[in-house]
Amino acid sequence: MTIRVAVSGASGYAGGEVLRLLSNHPEVEIGAITAHSNAGQRLGALQPHLTSLADRELVDTTVENLSGHDVVFLALPHGASAKIAAELPKDTLVIDAGADHRLESAQEWEKFYGSEHAGTWPYGLPELPGQRQKLLGARRIAVPGCYPTSSLLALAPGFAAGALEPEDVVIVSASGTSGAGKTLKPHLLGGEVMGGMSPYGVGGMHRHTPEIEQGLAQLSGEPVRVSFTPTLAPMPRGILTTATARVKEGFEPTALRGIWEKAYAHEAFVQVLPEGQWPHTKSVLGSNYAQMQLAFDQRTGRLIVTSVIDNLTKGTAGGAIQSMNIALGMSERTGLQALGVAP
Numbered sequence: 228m229t230i231r232v233a234v235s236g237a238s239g240y241a242g243g244e245v246l247r248l249l250s251n252h253p254e255v256e257i258g259a260i261t262a263h264s265n266a267g268q269r270l271g272a273l274q275p276h277l278t279s280l281a282d283r284e285l286v287d288t289t290v291e292n293l294s295g296h297d298v299v300f301l302a303l304p305h306g307a308s309a310k311i312a313a314e315l316p317k318d319t320l321v322i323d324a325g326a327d328h329r330l331e332s333a334q335e336w337e338k339f340y341g342s343e344h345a346g347t348w349p350y351g352l353p354e355l356p357g358q359r360q361k362l363l364g365a366r367r368i369a370v371p372g373c374y375p376t377s378s379l380l381a382l383a384p385g386f387a388a389g390a391l392e393p394e395d396v397v398i399v400s401a402s403g404t405s406g407a408g409k410t411l412k413p414h415l416l417g418g419e420v421m422g423g424m425s426p427y428g429v430g431g432m433h434r435h436t437p438e439i440e441q442g443l444a445q446l447s448g449e450p451v452r453v454s455f456t457p458t459l460a461p462m463p464r465g466i467l468t469t470a471t472a473r474v475k476e477g478f479e480p481t482a483l484r485g486i487w488e489k490a491y492a493h494e495a496f497v498q499v500l501p502e503g504q505w506p507h508t509k510s511v512l513g514s515n516y517a518q519m520q521l522a523f524d525q526r527t528g529r530l531i532v533t534s535v536i537d538n539l540t541k542g543t544a545g546g547a548i549q550s551m552n553i554a555l556g557m558s559e560r561t562g563l564q565a566l567g568v569a570p
């Protein structure tokens with residue numbers, strides 16, 4: 228089978244990562260690659276690491292250029308993808324790396340994004356209980372945000388098992404700077420980022436908060452309250468998430484490890500590390516893997532889970548391609564076998 232794929236936002240970080248991974252996908256032929264201000268440029272001028280595609284020309288992100296493909300990846304700023312997706316044929320598989328179609332609550336969308344809600348698509352995190360089936364045959368998929376991917380994978384087994392209190396979840400994540408996209412931002416200049424760390428979006432302000440709460444509430448069957456604090460780390464890629472939650476009274480803490488191990492035993496891309504080994508962002512760079520470790524803090528009655536992903540791979544492009552594979556009935560590992568880059 229040959230799947231003809233268009234990639235929009237190909238001059239950006241997420242679109243570039245989709246192209247990097249698709250260039251190793253045995254069933255895919257890369258069709259249109261599109262951009263906005265960089266339309267007309269040679270891809271190699273903007274993404275020099277994509278050597279096999281260097282001479283391809285970026286064309287405008289228009290419905291005409293994206294039509295005639297089996298799959299269209301949208302790696303555009305939020306707002307832009309909803310507009311274009313609405314005009315693409317219903318039988319085209321459209322996979323949106325942006326936020327437009329992730330939230331179910333229009334109220335939460337308007338509160339955090341300040342615009343009109345575009346609707347909800349199946350959520351592309353197949354490791355969540357029950358989610359894989361919703362992606363089979365789907366023609367619209369919302370790729371999760373990078374922080375929600377690392378946070379939901381870290382806590383999902385505990386909420387699905389009813390082991391964790393829903394009121395008191397605390398998540399702190401450190402992200403590499405590519406999470407913010409390629410557009411020049413003053414706080415991301417080398418001199419600001421190198422050699423130090425700093426939080427942002429503090430105090431329940433970050434737009435990934437409702438997305439994490441939504442995913443956990445669906446598993447626990449009741450509202451979940453999350454205090455989420457993102458921090459910016461002096462590295463180009465990677466997310467380290469530390470998630471803690473109070474273990475329910477009467478729940479045996481020694482059972483927790485078994486719950487996580489069982490939940491991910493058959494997952495191709497999620498590894499619960501052997502006891503005592505703590506995850507490192509470097510181990511998953513460029514790969515579609517998530518690694519995690521957990522411990523019970525007896526003093527506070529809290530479970531601590533740390534997880535790592537590459538924000539651009541499992542956190543965006545790899546997760547998007549994994550979902551594409553499922554939607555089209557392929558093995559979800561296809562094209563995603565690369566291991567991490569170390570040291």
Ligand SMILES: NC(=O)C1=CN([C@@H]2O[C@H](COP(=O)(O)OP(=O)(O)OC[C@H]3O[C@@H](n4cnc5c(N)ncnc54)[C@H](OP(=O)(O)O)[C@@H]3O)[C@@H](O)[C@H]2O)C=CC1
Nearest residue numbers: 236238239240241262263264265302303325406408409410
């Ligand atoms: N970076 C990450 O780790 C993650 C990103 N995402 C999401 O993926 C999407 C892309 O992010 P990212 O690649 O980081 O961002 P970048 O800023 O690196 O790239 C943005 C891309 O969108 C194009 N673009 C900008 N404005 C418009 C417009 N008005 N219409 C059409 N195209 C436009 C740009 O084209 P040009 O360069 O030609 O102007 C560029 O190709 C966002 O929605 C982001 O939230 C999701 C998860 C993680």
Ligand SMILES: CC(=O)N[C@@H](CCC(=O)OP(=O)(O)O)C(=O)O
Nearest residue numbers: 324325326372373402403406407
């Ligand atoms: C480091 C950094 O700035 N990260 C981004 C998250 C990237 C992402 O996943 O954004 P979307 O939800 O828009 O897809 C941020 O905090 O805004």
